[in-house]
Amino acid sequence: MPTLTVRVKRFDGKKSWWQEYKVDVKSRRVSVLDVLLRIKEEQDPTLAVRYSCRMAICGSCGMVINGVPRLACQTLLTEIKDDVITVEPMWNYRVIKDLVVDTEPNFDKLKKIKPYILRDVKEIYESDKEFGQKPEDLEKYYNFAYCIECGLCMSACPVVATNPRFLGPMALAAAYRWSADSRDQGWPIRAKIVDSDEGVWSCHLAYTCSAVCPRGVDPGFAIQLVKVALMRRAKRL
C-alpha cells in the first residue's frame, strides 16, 4: 500500500504556490485523476481540476504530469513508477485556478478554419440524400477525426508558446481532417486561411504535438500533408 506524495502547482487568481498532499492507494491501477479526486473529496475541496468522463474521450483533464502534458484520467499509477507525482496546469494557457486553464482561445482558432462540411448548406439541411463515402475515402481523414480538443498539443507546441497568433496543431489538424473528407468542397477556402504566417508555415516540425496527443491524432503529420498540398497547388486533398 504505497503512500503517494502529490505535488500540485496551485493558483488562486492572484498568487501561485506548490502544495503537497499525501495519499494512500490500495492499488496502482488507478489514474492520476482518481488520486486528485480523492484529494478533493477527502483533504482539500478547494483544489480545482476540470474533469468529466474519466475514460479519455471528453478531453477535459489535460495537465502536465511529471513534466509531460497528459490526460489525468489516462495516466495510471502503473505508468508512473515513482511515488512522487508532480502536477501542473497545461503550459501555454492562462491559468484560471489551480489545474484549470482557459482553453477557449483554441475554440476561436478552430472556428477560423471552418471545421464543417463546406458545400451548399441548403443541400445539407433540406435534402434527405446520403452523400456516401467509400471505406478508402474514410481512411484518408479518419485518424485526424479522433481529436478530442483537449488542447494538450497546443500546450506542448514550442511555436504556440512564443506566437499566440499561430493557429496551432489542433486547428490545423482539423483543417486537414475537413478538407480531406470526400464530402467536403472547402479546400480552396481553407487553403487561403492556412497558407499564411498564422497557418502551417509557422510550424517548426518539433512534432511535440504528435508526441503528446492522447488519441494518436498526429497533428504534426496533418500539418505536413497540408504543406505538401499547398506546394503542389492541389485542387483538393
Next chain:
Amino acid sequence: MEILKHDLLIIGSGIAGLRAAAQAAYTAKIDIAIISKVQVMRSHSVSAEGGMSAVLYPDKNNDSLDLHAYDTIKGSDYLADQDAVELLVRMAPLEVRYLERIGVPWSRHPDGRIYQRPFGGMSVPRTTFAADKTGFFIMSTLWQETLRFDNIKYYHEHFVTKLIIENGEFRGVTAIDLKTGELKLILAKAAIIATGGAGRLYRFTTTAHSTTGEMLGYAMRAGLALKDMEFVQWHPTALVPSGILVSEAARGEGGYLVNKEGERFMKRYAPQKMELAPRDIVSRAILTEIAEGRGFVHEESGMGYVGLDLRHLGEEVLNQKIPFIRELAHKYAGVDALSELIPVRPAVHYTMGGIHTDTYGRVLTPSGEWVKGLWAAGEAASVSVHGANRLGSNSLSECSVWGRLTGEQAAKYAMEAPAPSTDEKYIKIAQEEESRIFDKLLHKETNGISVYELKGRLQDTMEQHYGPFRHESTMKEGIPKLLKIREDFSRIRIEDGSRIYNQNLKDALELDGMIDVALAVAYGALARQESRGAHYRLDYPKRDDVNWLKHTLAYFVGGQLQLSYVPVRITKWTKFEERKY
C-alpha cells in the same frame, strides 16, 4: 449582476442540445445561446459507444419502420407512448443521413453505404455506428457544425441554478459563470432543456462525473413534473471496478457472456436472443449468476462479476469494429480482450424518466398544460419512447430526432414571440438567488457536513434501496434515509470560500438538485406495485397491465413530493405480449 438577453436559450450541450442549436440556427436568424456547465464539446454524449438505430435500407436488411417500432415498444415493456415511437422511427433515418451530410465518419460498406450491426432487442441489424466511438464522433461533428453559424453564442462552464417560469411561461434562468463566480440573469423568449440524465445518483455507473441530473430537480422546483423516474437502466456490461462502459457493440459483434464455470448462462434466461436480449433482462441474469455463486470476485474491490468473452472474434473485428473496447479494457482493467475475459457487471447507465413533455418535446405542467416557450429533449426529457426499458442505440436516435424537432419549433416560436421582459421582478429573483447561493450556502459555519460525505450517503442509499431488485420493505427503509439527507443538506459545509472556479460550491448545488431527483425515483418505485422493464419488484414479479399501464408523474405541491398518473398513448400495438427473448 450581468443581465443578458437572447431569443433562444439551449441548456445543455450534448447531442440533443447541439442538434437543437444547429437546427434552430438554420431555421431562423435569431439570437441563440448554448449554456453548459461543462465546455460545450465535453458533455456526456461523447461517451456513447455502440451506435444509433435507424431503418436505413429496409430492403437489404429485411427491415421496416413498423418492425423498429415494434421492437422498441416491446423492449419498453409497453410503457412507451406509441405515437412518439412512430415519430422516432420515422425521423431516425433522416437524422442518420443529416449527420452523414455534416460529416460524421460512419463506418461503411465497400460500396459506400452506411454499415449497420445487431444490437440487443433489435430484430435485425439496424445500429449505425462510427467504430465504437459513435457518441464522440457525433458530438465532435455537431459541435463543429454549430461553429458554421454566427448566431450561436456559447456560455461554456456556466451552471444554471434556477429556471424562471411565471404564469405558465418560460422567462429565463440564473446561472453562475464558474470561471468568475459571477451570477448572471439570462432572459430569453424560449428555451430547450437538454441536460441529460442522472446516472450519478448511484455509485456504480457508466456515466460521466458531470451526469448528476440536478436540472431535473430544479425543474420540479420550478413547478414542472418528472415522468417515470423509477425506471433506471442498468447496462449489463460495465468494466470492473471503474464502471466504465463496455458497449453492447461487443455483444452485437458476437461477444459471449460467461460465468466462472465457463458457461454461456444467457441460455437459461433468454434462449433465443442470448446475449442480445434487452438490457434489463441481461443485467438481471448477470446479477443472478453472481448472487448464486457462479460469478468471479474482483480481489481489490470485492465486486462480483462475469466474463465478457471476445476472444473468438479475432484481432480484425476487435481492431476495426470495437477498438475502443479493447483499449479501455487494456487500460483500465489490465486485460487484453484478444486473449482474456473482460471483467464486467451491470452499472447504472440511463434515466428512462425525465421532464414530462408531449410527443413533440413541449414541456407540460403536472396537469398537462404546455409551459409556453419551453421544450425538453434527449435524456433529460421523457417523451416517452423508451418506456420502462430503453433498447441500446435508441438514445442517440432520440437525442438527434428531438434535438431537431425542438430546435425547429423553438426557433419558429422565438421569431414570433415578443422580446423578453426585463421587469424588475426578474432582477429581484436573481438577487435572491445570489443571496441564497453566495451569502447563505457559501458561508456556512465550519462544523457542517462535507458535500462528498453527503453525496456518498445519497449514492449508497440509492444502490442499497432502489437497485435492480426492489422490494417494498427495503424501499420503505430508504425513504427516511433520503429525507434525512434532504434535512442534512441544510448543514452542508463548503470549504472553498472563493468565487473563481469554485467546484466545491458547484458540487453542493448539484447535490441539492440530485436529492430531489432521488426522491422522485424512490417514491415512484415504491408506489409501482408491479415489475415492468427495468423496474423489478421481488414482491410483485409480474407486469400488471390492468393497474399499472400508466406513466408516473412526480412533482412538488407545497414542498411535498406528489405522484399522479397519466395514460400511455396506444396506437396500433395493442397485443401486450409477455417479453420473452
